[in-house]
Structures are given as structure tokens and as C-alpha cells.
Amino acid sequence: MPECLRADGLAYAVAGRHLVEDIDLTIEPGRIHAIVGPNGAGKSTLLRLLSGELTPSRGGVRYGGEPIGAxxxxxxxxxRxxxxxxxxxxxxxxxxxLARIGLDGIGRGLSRRARDAIVDDSLRRADADHLAHQAYPTLSGGEQARVQFARALCQLAAGRTLAMQQVLFLDEPTASLDLRHQTALLDVAAELAATGTAIVAILHDLNLAAAYADTLVVMQAGRIVARGTPATVMRDELVAAVFGVPWRVGQVQEGGRPFILPRKTASARS
Amino acid sequence: MTEDRGRAVSVFAGLGLLVSAILLLSLGLGAISIPPMRILDILGGGSGSSDPTWARDALVVLNLRLPRTLLGLMVGAGLAVSGALMQGLFRNPLADPALVGVSAGAGLAAAAVIVLGDRVLAALSIPGSMPYLALPAAAFLGGLATTYGLYRVATRSGRISVATMLLAGIALAALTGALTGLLVFASNDRQLRDLTFWSLGSLSGATWTKVATSAPAILPILLTVPFLGRGLNALVLGEAEAFHLGIAVERLKRIVIVLVALAVGAGVAAAGVIGFVGLVVPHVLRLLIGPEHRRLLPACALLGGALLVLADIIARLVVAPAELPIGIVTAIVGAPVFLWLLLGRGALADA
Structure with a gap:
């Protein structure tokens, strides 16, 4: 199985408390990996370890076989x-x-024309081209998120001229987006995946995760408790055990993708 | 983008003209007025031996006003660039070298030399008075020591906490201010005059020696400016984001801190404590050309230098033949301008 990123026995502890531990994970090119789990499960910590921002207290991360620290x-x-x-x-x-900052560093070898084209294209793909000349601090939360997405796209586009294998990390990318922009953003991620980029996204919306993910990684209390295709992973028992809600998992006919509907908790019933 | 670039070009052209005009004013105005053409002749190395006043004017320009003007340019540019760097580093447009205690630390060391220097010498029974160089050297070391102490306080397991550094800077500024006050309390009349002069700032003691001793500390920050812009742009997004973008964040922060300590320490050593240049100049320029640091930093150097020399001209002329401390001029002009900026641009203070 091809891999571009691999974590072995990853653990991260702060003041003696393990935020994540025993993480073995392979990130494969061309696939969307959705990390889901309740609050405090260690999703963000795992993302920061994989992106190299944090140094693990045990275990290691390798990009294409090369230890990340090197x-x-x-x-x-x-x-990435x-x-x-x-x-x-x-x-x-x-x-x-702001989007241009994404390619300032690694796009120095490109012509100004090429860089301008990348910025324009990234803003358009993030549906932020009409915001180009507005001041970032005056934008709404969702608009800011799209500009940040455009910045990440700029970085990938500039890096693509230098790297064979790329990973895009998204930390709750849809948190402040409306429905149309949620799917638009994940559609762009899926397009990138189709061209070979590996996507690692933390998602809170299980339905979005189930609809887009090739691999669902479920975390609880700092550990990975399940992983696989959404259809194999999203089961009633797992949802109940991990998220603590008794909701039923249904299945959409086309493609057999699972979904889940919220239900009012019995004890809260009047 | 193109209109952006056009605007930046015209702003830089305007700044270039401003600097040249203020240079000629600064060299020409004073107890003896010298016309611009003659100044250019003198600077060009011409010899107008036919005119009896030529030698006197050449002496005034070359030995008195030129070093003073150059010192003002350097100190002003260093302060303004330091301010912009600190604001980028702290991701807060209100940060300033004076705020994190660099200037206060330098000022305290200078005050200690002025008030205690002679007594220490007497106690050690060394004849004579404190050598002149002790004062700038102490100010410089004071600035560096404060910055280093701050850096140590704010660093936790290899990472600098910006919030801790800002708060620690405020505490340090208060402490050094109190200690300086204690020294003022213990000083005699002559020392008090020296202290006032130092704590309010002045360029009047400028000599070629001072220019030559300040240059090695201030020029590094001005020369590295072109290489820092890209990193600072990324750093403004956040330290994690800058790392994601490929910046060696901790190294960049260390470089910025050392450069700022050097420039501000040397500035205080040469001209005393001068406020508001580091705060107001980057603000004004952000309004004119935006926050992009690759443009902002060089523009800060030009405008900072020009404004400090202009403030010096005002300080020399308003109560001639006496002189005002330059820090009074920058504060009287700078503080209201800063308040006006805050009122007009609420979003800037929103950080």
C-alpha cells in the first residue's frame, strides 16, 4: 500500500498527562482521511504532531520514509x-x-505572473475571489476561513512544483461555513485528492465525514478506536460508545454511505 | 495588486523627497543659515576660497550639523524599524520597544552611571571623573540585559510566550522607572540636569565619534530589513502558521529580539530615551501602504529617520539659542497623533 505519511507509536504528554498515545496511522496519497471524535479526544493534538508543529514524546512521524525531525x-x-x-x-x-503569504516562501522560484495566477486561482477555488481587496479583519468568520483555505491552496500549488507527494491538513475547516460552502470546500479537497494529494481533516459533522471520507479515523481519549471506510466504521454501537448518543445510523441508498440523524435524548423528554 | 504596487512606488518616491528636503533643512538651519546650494557644494567637496564665510560654513556643516543629522537619521530609522519589528513579533500593533522595557532598561543603566559613577570611582579611589564612553556603553548594556531577562522570563521550554513577554515588559518598565526615580531622588543639581537631558532625549551631543560608535549597532537592523519582511508576514498569522509556511520561527524571533535590543540600546546610548517614533511611524505607514512588511520595514526606516531629524530641527529652533529635549517634541507631536489614530481606526486597537 502506498503511503506518504506514517506515524508509529505516537504519544504526546503534557505534565505527565497523555493527550494522545499509541497512535499508529498511515496517510495514503489520493485519499481523504477524516478524523472524528468527541471534544478532548486528541484530534487537534494528533494533527499538530502529524504536521510537525509538536514533537512527540514517544514514537515518530515519517514523510516518505524520512523522520520529520530531520x-x-x-x-x-x-x-504539506x-x-x-x-x-x-x-x-x-x-x-x-493574506493568500499570497502562502506562496511567498516556497514560491520564490516562480515568475511573478505564475504567482499571481496561483493566488487568483486559489481565491477562486475557495470562493473568495470577490473578497480579494477587502481587509481580512473586516471579513466574517466564514469568509476568513475561506481566505485561510485559499492560503493553504496557494502553498500547495507553489509546493507542487517541488514535491511529488503532498498532504493537506484541515483543522475543522467547515466549522464556521454555511452549507453551500461546507460542501464547496470539501469538493475542492476531493478534487485535490483525485490528483494525488492526501487530505487529513478534522471534522465534527459525522455526516460530512461519512459523505467525503475514504478513511474515517475515530478517536477517543487520545487513542484511535476505529478506522476504515465510513460504512464499516459508523455503527450504532460505536457512535453510542464514542460520542455517547443513542442515535441510529442510517444508510443512503446511493453508494451505501451511512448517515446519522440527531434525536432528542429520552431523559430530556418532557 | 498593480494599483497596490503603483501606490507603494509613489509613497517611496515621496519618502525619498521628504528625506532629502529634511536633510537640507537640517544642514541649513540654525544659528547660521546656510543656503541649500552652498550645502550641496560643501558636501560635494567644493572649495569656495573666494568667500570668507565659506570656511566657517563648511566647518559648521561638516563638523556640527552633518554628524548630528546622520545620528538623527540612524536613531530615528532604528527606532521606527524596531517598533515595526516588535509589533510584528507580538502580533499587536501597539507593541513598542519602550513598552517591553528595552528603552527603560537602557535609561536606568545610564542614570546609574550619571548618579553613582563618580561615587563608585571615589570609593575605588580612582582619580578623575567617569570616562565619557561609560554612559553610552552602560545604556547599551542595560537595554541588552533587559531584553535578555525578558526573553528568559517569557521563554517556556524553548518557546516565547508573547503575552507573558508583553506583561513582563510592562512590569520591568515599571520597576526600572521606579529605580530611575530613586536615582533622581539621590542626585545633586548637576546630575539632575544630566538625568533630565538623558531621559528626555537629545541629539545635541552628536559628534563623528558618536556616529561611528552607533553605526555598528544600528546598521545591522537596517541592512537585514529586506530579509526579515517575508518571515514577519508569516509570523503575523501566528507562530504555528509561520512554521507551517516554512519559517524557522524560533530563530527568526531570536534574530529580531537581538537586532531590536542592539538598535534601541545604541539609540538610547547616543540620544537618550525618545518615545513615540517606534509607535507612530509604523502606524501611519500601514495606513498609507498597508501592513505588508517587505514594504513597511524599509518605509519605516525612511520616515522614522526623516521625522526624528525634523523633530530635532524643531527642538533647535523654537527656543533658540537654547534647545528643547527632542523627546518632548516627539511626545507632544506623537501622543496626540497616536490618540487620533486610535480614535479614527478602532479596528487597529482591537487586538
């Missing part, structure tokens, strides 16, 4: 991009300037 930051930036959770910015960068 890869200098600029080369890592060519191989990260779309962070929404964040504030105190300086009035325009959306286009």
Missing part, C-alpha cells in the same frame, strides 16, 4: 500545508495579500 521547515512547507482554525489578525492585510 526535515527543515522550508522543505516541510513544500510537502495546514489550514488552521479561524483566527483573528490585528493587521489590515487584504484577503489577496
Amino acid at each position: 526535515i527543515p521547515p522550508w522543505r516541510l512547507a513544500v510537502m 500545508a495546514v489550514m488552521p482554525q479561524a483566527q483573528r489578525l490585528a493587521f489590515p492585510f487584504s484577503a489577496a495579500q
